[in-house]
Amino acid sequence: MNRLTRAVDRLADGSNILTRRIGARLADWVARARRHDLSGWRAALGCWLRLALITLGLYLLWRLVRFLPALLWLLSAGWTIAAWRAGRTPSPEAADEAPEEAAPAPDVEAVRRLLLDLMGTASGVQLRTVLAHLQEHGQWEGRTVTDLRVHLERLDVPVDRGVKVGGTPTWGVRRRDLEAPSPVAAEEAATVPSTAA
Template sequence: MTRLARIADRVATGSQIVTRRVAARAAAWCARGRRDDLTGWRAALGIVARCVLLLFGAYLLARIVRALPALMWVLSTGWTIAAWRAGQPAPEAPADGSPPPDREAVRALLLEAMGDADAVHLRTVLAHLQEKGHGKGWTVADLRARLEALHIPVQPKVKAPGSKSPTRGVRRADLAPSPAPAEEASPASSTAA
């Protein structure tokens, strides 16, 4: 792969990630408009109002760009920078020379940090990693980038036990079980029956 192709691939991958993040944030913002004290269609009026606000904002932005085409340079530069940062590949090997972890090892670590809960915050996972001597100097953003590179979904708003507010984290439901334990479990359950 040529250098130009690697750059284009990184920007394209980053654009997909940024698009998903923006869409998830917009959807979460709209969903927070639902009123729990009302029922029926009245409860959804806040969602509709927020969707209308988003559409109106997109319309205004389009009108402003049509009136000031030079603004498109600023917007496209900002998008490209955000896509470049989001598309940064995970390092192939850690600085200590050990091989990069595979998805199953990371999944097991996440389940260990999760315990009996249905979700875990990334800051809790990072603290768990650092207790075991891994991830020294990492931030939550570094951990999130590495999880996303392993195709482990990171949710923007996760409510974990013992926390007062939702923040970025991983849900147990998003961690697909590995095929090997399922194959091992089926003969054991058939002999038990």
């Protein structure tokens, strides 16, 4: 892989990360406007208002770029710099220099226990609740719900976009999915020979 290909890959990865972060933050901002003391369409009025504000902001930005086309160069440069920074990965040399500083692989069962503890007696837990809990304990600072969702998916922890706990359905984890045997446990059980005659 040559230098140009690596640079293009880094910009593409960074753009994907930025798009997901911005989308997740906007979705969280819109979802927080839902009123839990109301029901029906009245509860969602705040969400619709925030969606209208986002649409108005995008329209005004488009009109501004139409009026001042040179502004598009500035916006493109800003996006490129942000994508370059977001797409940064540690260099192989740095990884070779300090292998002892690498984070240990997460324990899937410990993650499942944490999620079950956060659920309490509920049927599920929303990822924003999990993220808030982690940040209260000094972990996952500056990360988003999307980052947490991707991390859980890598650990084969099932996530669902329709988890409803006391209000708006959003990304979360359901108890029934966690209480099913984990893929690791299922593989171990499959490799144990049967003692039956």
